[in-house]
Amino acid sequence: MKFIRDSVHGDLQLEEFEVRLTDTPEIQRLRRIKQLGFTYLVYPGANHSRFEHSIGTMYLASRLARSLQLDEDTHNLVRSCAILHDAGHGPFSHVSERVLDSSHEELTSKLIKESQLGDILSEKFSVKEVLKVINGEGPLGQMISGELDVDRMDYLLRDSYYTGVAYGVIDVERLISNMKLDDELLLLRSKGVQAAESMLLARYFMYPSVYQHHTTRIVNSMFRRCLGKLLEKNVIKEREIYRYDDIDIISSARSEEGYIQNIMVRLDTRQLYKRVYSLKLDDISHPKSIFQMSNSTIQKVEEEIADDLDVDKDFILVDVPEYPVFHEMTTPVSVNGDIIMLGDVSQLVMALKDVRFNHADLCIYLPEEYAEQSSGLNFIDYLNIPD
DSSP: OEEEEETTTEEEEEOHHHHHHHTSHHHHGGGGSBTTGGGGGTSTTOOOBHHHHHHHHHHHHHHHHHHTTOOHHHHHHHHHHHHHTTTTOOTTTHHHHTTSSSOHHHHHHHHHHHSHHHHHHTTTSOHHHHHHHHTTOHHHHHHHSSTTOHHHHHHHHHHHHHHTOGGGOOOHHHHHHTEEESSSEEEEHHHHHHHHHHHHHHHHHHIIIIITOHHHHHHHHHHHHHHHHHHHTTSSOGGGGGGOOHHHHHHHHHHSOTHHHHHHHHHHTTOOOEEEEEEEGGGSSOTHHHHTOOHHHHHHHHHHHHHHHTSOGGGOEEEOOOOOOOGGGGOEEEETTEEEEHHHHOHHHHHHHHHTTTTOEEEEEEOHHHHGGGTTOOTHHHHOOOO
């Protein structure tokens, strides 16, 4: 047995089997991957790691399992799945994921099958069952990767704590105590709906404040272009992305010449690109069309702007925001024996569905030295937004 002191949850207890899992190189790598990528350039305290989040998720999974009165073997299975649920994350977490063809869930499954993690797990569990839970399948999967899962509970609390942004504070105790497990994970209407509304509001406000903060998006766009170039040059290999940590990528970029090194120097010295255009999605008739823009369409827009400015196309970054999906809206709620979606029970949730595009905008970024000469361009003409 071992205790780890966590900044958010206090003392976390790990059994010997769980210590063996966490002490593998595959899980220790998560100590060297920042949970929020380059967000520390905006919020200096945001240096927490995927490892911290993983053991925090384990702790909350354990609390939920106890509340649901799961048997000891199932309880231990859920704890181990929580430890492993982010094992396949690439460097700088979700920042790198938009460059890759595979999701971190797919990479996690691949890593577990191909590494010692699978061998250790097979001593107590079915590896196939572990992968099902991690991928959100079945009632147990909904605990780890569902609408109101412990993964989301932990990252909201943790990201709020380390950034100093108070919006992520949620009532975990009430959420956990108002869930039950039948054929699926259900929320009890009596007291659980208000806690779920609070969690959904927390995510809604954390998007513009942290996850989609305008400077964070500039930094992330720069890094993604840099990472894409490293992959194109085969400096790093996508099929092995889950073996790299943040320092590996930074060191590789610093060792390159030309554009890649230029981007890394800018990030190192916080000489960031400037936002020269912003299109609010709630100002256009069909905001979903923005999220449907293909990579080839975005590249074409960048090339056309670059031609008119007579600069290299790689210095033009068109950044499409993340689609504001809030799965909590479809959380099943138990109401007098019937199962109703949270969005049908809560007027607040339905209101959030309508306003979720309020903070989303498409942006175009340029190096500061080119920003001024772009002032005469009518950027909307490049985008061909449908009426």
